[in-house]
Amino acid sequence: MSPANRKIGFLVLASAIILAVLIAGCTLKPQGVTPTPAATTAPEATTIPAAAPTTPAAVVPATTAVPPATPAATVVPTANQTPAPAPTLAIAINATALTPKTVTVRVGTNVTWTNLDFTPHLVSNEPTQSVGPGKIFMSPSLDQGESYSFTFTTAGVYQYFLVDRPNLIGTITVS
16 A cells, blocks of 8 residues: 555544534533523413412322512622722912812812922911811922812812912802
């Protein structure tokens, strides 16, 4: 037999063996393994009309049971779901201006003041450094490029000042 014929014979034999294994794997059932039923939806409820009274007949036990209806699925958030981020607003502090000076935001907005001036500044809802019952927020001293953030959780009108320049006044309306 020539080498070419031997190769062809070998390929035919190998193909037959592979085909036989595949067919056997598809038709054989593993021993001791119970197949898992596919997920099904709950059957629809059926209303059976009441029958007219008749003479009692012998009670025959039912051979098939109807599974109880399953309740509707409840959506439960997973641990990796995160709430939407809070809205933010950026205010720039310059030597002679607050930008923007007057704004309206929603409750829950995080406002960040950033000092773009060469001089350090304090941002507060009162024009002085004193701490008292009306003090809602006050930044530490902000050097150039530093920022301070405050989240407004209550609706109202809030004025803010640069403590060292109390004539620079801004207004934030929270609704």
